[in-house]
Each structure stands twice: as C-alpha cells, then as structure tokens.
Amino acid sequence: MKLRANLVIGGALFATVVVAGALAPFLAHTDPVMDANLMNAEVAPGSEFWFGTDAQGRDIYSRVLYGARISLTVGIVSQLINTVIGVCLGLSAAYWGGWWDDFVNGLTNLMLAIPSLIFALAIMAILTPGLTSLLIALGLTNWSYTCRLSRASALSLKSQGYVQAAKVLGYGDIRIMLTQILPNILGPIIVIGTLGMGGAVLAEASLSFLGLGIRPPFPSWGSMLSDARDQITTAPWISIFPGLAIFMTVLGLNLLGDGLRDVLDPQSRARTA
Amino acid sequence: MSGEALLKVDNLRLDLVVGSRRFGAVKDVSFSIGRGETFGLVGESGCGKSITALALIGLLRAPLAFGGGRILFKGREIQNLPGSEMRKLRGNAISMIFQEPMTALNPLSPVGRQIAEMFVLHKGATWHEAERKAVEALANVRVPAPDRRVKDYPHQLSGGMRQRVMIAIALACRPDLLLADEPTTALDVTVQAEILELIRDLSAAQGTAVLMISHDLGLIANMCARVGVMYAGRLVEERAAQEVFRAPSHPYTGGLVASLPLLGARASHGRSRLKEISGVVPAVTAFPEGCRFNPRCQARTEICIAEDPEETALPRGGRVRCHHHA
Numbered sequence: 001m002k003l004r005a006n007l008v009i010g011g012a013l014f015a016t017v018v019v020a021g022a023l024a025p026f027l028a029h030t031d032p033v034m035d036a037n038l039m040n041a042e043v044a045p046g047s048e049f050w051f052g053t054d055a056q057g058r059d060i061y062s063r064v065l066y067g068a069r070i071s072l073t074v075g076i077v078s079q080l081i082n083t084v085i086g087v088c089l090g091l092s093a094a095y096w097g098g099w100w101d102d103f104v105n106g107l108t109n110l111m112l113a114i115p116s117l118i119f120a121l122a123i124m125a126i127l128t129p130g131l132t133s134l135l136i137a138l139g140l141t142n143w144s145y146t147c148r149l150s151r152a153s154a155l156s157l158k159s160q161g162y163v164q165a166a167k168v169l170g171y172g173d174i175r176i177m178l179t180q181i182l183p184n185i186l187g188p189i190i191v192i193g194t195l196g197m198g199g200a201v202l203a204e205a206s207l208s209f210l211g212l213g214i215r216p217p218f219p220s221w222g223s224m225l226s227d228a229r230d231q232i233t234t235a236p237w238i239s240i241f242p243g244l245a246i247f248m249t250v251l252g253l254n255l256l257g258d259g260l261r262d263v264l265d266p267q268s269r270a271r272t273a
Numbered sequence: 274m275s276g277e278a279l280l281k282v283d284n285l286r287l288d289l290v291v292g293s294r295r296f297g298a299v300k301d302v303s304f305s306i307g308r309g310e311t312f313g314l315v316g317e318s319g320c321g322k323s324i325t326a327l328a329l330i331g332l333l334r335a336p337l338a339f340g341g342g343r344i345l346f347k348g349r350e351i352q353n354l355p356g357s358e359m360r361k362l363r364g365n366a367i368s369m370i371f372q373e374p375m376t377a378l379n380p381l382s383p384v385g386r387q388i389a390e391m392f393v394l395h396k397g398a399t400w401h402e403a404e405r406k407a408v409e410a411l412a413n414v415r416v417p418a419p420d421r422r423v424k425d426y427p428h429q430l431s432g433g434m435r436q437r438v439m440i441a442i443a444l445a446c447r448p449d450l451l452l453a454d455e456p457t458t459a460l461d462v463t464v465q466a467e468i469l470e471l472i473r474d475l476s477a478a479q480g481t482a483v484l485m486i487s488h489d490l491g492l493i494a495n496m497c498a499r500v501g502v503m504y505a506g507r508l509v510e511e512r513a514a515q516e517v518f519r520a521p522s523h524p525y526t527g528g529l530v531a532s533l534p535l536l537g538a539r540a541s542h543g544r545s546r547l548k549e550i551s552g553v554v555p556a557v558t559a560f561p562e563g564c565r566f567n568p569r570c571q572a573r574t575e576i577c578i579a580e581d582p583e584e585t586a587l588p589r590g591g592r593v594r595c596h597h598h599a
Binding site: 160161162164165166167168169170171172175179180183184 | 330332360361362363364365368369371373375376377378379380381382390391394395439442443
C-alpha cells in the first residue's frame, strides 16, 4: 500500500508533539513553573531563551514543552472517554433497537443540539478547575458523533450472515457485539476518534483561555495564550509559540485522521488495491 | 424411525404478523426426526422451509411469530424456552449451516479462532486447548494443511473451503441435530457433491441427525431416508425418499418430480420438453381457501376449493394431505 502524504505529515507532526511532551524534562531549559525571574521578563527569542520569555520571565520554550503534556493528556484521555461512551451507546442501540434505540437517539440529538463547548463550560463551572475536571467535562460532551457513527455502522452489519450465524451458534448478545460487530466497525471509529482528539486539544485551550481549565501557573497552551493577551503587541512571541504548538498538534491530528480514513476505508482500499 | 424421536414437531404454526392480522405462514406442520436420522424438507422458495428451521432454534424475528404447536427436543418442549436456555442449546445441541458460506464467517477473525470460540463458548475450554481442537476440527472436514489454514482469514479461502469451515464450526460441539439450510446452493456442482458427502460422513460418524432443507429434490433423495414436501406453509407429503420419487402421492410432489430434467439415454426416449408446474407459490397473505395448492393443481375438483384436506396415512407408510392423492 502506498503511504499517503497526509498520513506521513500528520503522523510526523503528532509524533513530534508526543516526543516533545514525553521528553520535556530533558529538553526543557528551566522549570516551567518555578523559574520565574522578573529580571528576564519579556525577553525576545534568542540564543539564551529560544522562544523568549513571558511577563514573569519564564522560559516559553520550556513551558511549551510541558504544555504538550497537558494538551496530549486531555486530548487522548477525554477522547478515549468519548469513544467508549459513544461506541457502547451506539452499538447497543443498533443491536437491541426498540425503546433503548429511541432513548439513545434522543440523547444523541440532545447532545448535538447543545454546543459541546458551552456544555463543557457549564460542567467546569460546577466542578473545581483542574486536569481531572477538564477530562470529565470534555469526555462527557463529545461522544455524539462517535455514537451516531457506531450505531449506523452496526446497523448495517447486524443483518450480515456472520452476525446471524453467531446467534444461531449460541453466542450471547454482548459477545456478538464485541467479537462480531465491533472489530468490523473499528476503522471509522478510530478515524473519528483521531479527528476528535484535535477538537479536544482545541477545547482544552479554549477552556483554559477562558480561565476554566488548567489554572496558572501550570503551563497549558490555552492558559499561556490567555496570559499573553496584554502583551500581544509588545511581546508577540509570548502568544505566537503556544499558538503555533496548538496549530501543529491539531493540524497533525486532522491530517492523521484523514490519512487513517483513506487507509481504513474498505472502499478507498479497494480502489488502490 | 428407530426408538424415541430426537426432534418432534407437533402441529407447528408460525404466523406472519401484519398490523393486528396474523397469517399462517406455516400451518399444522408435524414431523419427527430420529437420532442420527437425515430428514429432508423440500419445496419451492417461500414455502416455509427456512422459517421452520429458524423456529426450531428459537430465532424467529418480526414480522414472524410463533403461532402454536409444540417442538419437542429430546422429549423436552423447547418452543417457549427462555433466551438463556435456548442459547445453551444453539450451536451446542442444535447447530446450523447456511446457504451463504461467503458471508457466514466473520471477515476479521482467523477461521481457526472462529472454530475455537465454539469450544470456549459451549465447552468451557481454554483458548489454548480450543485452538488445538480447532486444528483437529479442520482436519475432520478434510481441509488440507489444517495447522496452517487455522491462521487464514475467510477471504483467503474458496467458497467450498469456507463451507467446510462452517461445517467444522457447526459440528465442533458434536450437536445432536444439524440444521442444513440449502448448504450447497451457492457452490459449484463438483464442490456440492464433496460437501454433501462430508455432511453425510461426519453426521454418521458423530451420530448427528440432520434436517436437510433444499429446493433440490434430487439432492434430498440422495441424502435423506425420509422426505417432507412443503407447499405454501403446509407439509403436503411425508414419506420414505425412494417412495416419493417412485410414486409421488401428492399432485405437487408429482409436479416436482416431473420437473426434474432427464439426462443421457433416459432423455432420448423420455419426454422431450421439461415439465413445469404452472403458476407460482401464492403470497402468505393470499393463501387460497380450501387446499392451498388448488389454483395450480391439475386434479382440482369442487371439494379442493371448498375444504382443506386432512392428513391421510398412506398404505405403504407416510402421510399425504390431498383429497385426490394417488
């Protein structure tokens, strides 16, 4: 199979962010939280501070590296929660049908009707700001597309011979869902999960920017942007580098998702085979 | 039939439910299958063969519903068994193979694993043990190099091989009864013969009774000791397979036998044109009054339209449902 450009570029961008986050303690020059030094406030990028420093004199390069940890944790974990919820609901709704299907459909429509960021804002307003609350808020508000997708895919597989055969051979409902249907709908779910991860990174940045996510002084790209608002004309680098990091991560995840879709979609696979 | 019947179907009625109306898609069907016996069910498409089989394993789905009668398996009534009990029977004591070997296997799972799953599911085997048994099961269905084939995915196998895998799965737990719903219809004629031979040999070796469902009278006559002929949801004739061929009693059976093509020498001084039964099987919602075959029957008289014939025992064994049976 020919490797696609979007898969390679997306994978490379995402891998860069992962490596940066994982190796942050070794790559960073200073401690991202403690090493505030007002003597070095708002130093422009240069040989000593690669990305410059912020208003408190902290090294932006180090903070962006550590910020990758938070963004990736939020993106991956919240999207995992979303995927598990969406798949469980969608798959069981398609398989069992009846009132459960109606209920899940209603719930999904409700979730789609409320903008997920507003919903997450409401949850964050109730919970104490912090990483766990952020994971919960973002993990509970973005499962509707995954749910729709898994329901639709499972519906079309439900009448397939091997699903019927499994029933005839005495498989239980849960076993049929997990061994017969789920593996066959995993491709599109992975794709939408990857795309959703980009969305979650953005949502984390938005929430932190609004002061409802990760609280300063901990380095999250969103809160860094928020802090940098006042200096955007005098010291633009304070906002440019976290912004670039968000841009790179989301672009990487979207390209990766698109690339995976091309690879995992049986129809496009058939075209290139 | 020897001794106590393994499966006894008593006045089975299956309804097609349309709104508040119920139509008897299958009506008053009774037959029994002895241990290790091969019983054939033959008839045109839409006569109720397949739904009868589905009813036996409790998998009728809307708009079809159980309408009445009894299904006795090993002397135990199973038509009202709760789902969990029925699930223990399925695949374990009663198994089934299908017409479509292309779609009846999970495309993302190696065939060995699909066979092994049966041992894990019904016999409580460990995966390790089950995968070893899967190789044996593949060898039993005469798949060459079974130790390598277990790792193959369904798309890597031919139609005949896939049907062999299906048979291996269905017979893995040594069921008492195998339901074979048109098992060879989708296969080449040469492969058909091999598959039928395989089913015959394995069921004989394991003492498995077979309910063979087909529209092919020749195939049924080859495989089965006794045959039931279904038409429009009724069992119209039930006799020894040989008898059905030699001297069909019901006009419909007669029509089926006459419609078989003759080949070679027999053809040259036999009839010249292939016989057919005119008309088609009526829809379930439009079954005629009286005998359900009457609109297509050449021996039809007044009584056929007025009265539904009762089952009559035939002097040489078997039953027929016709006012004018031969």
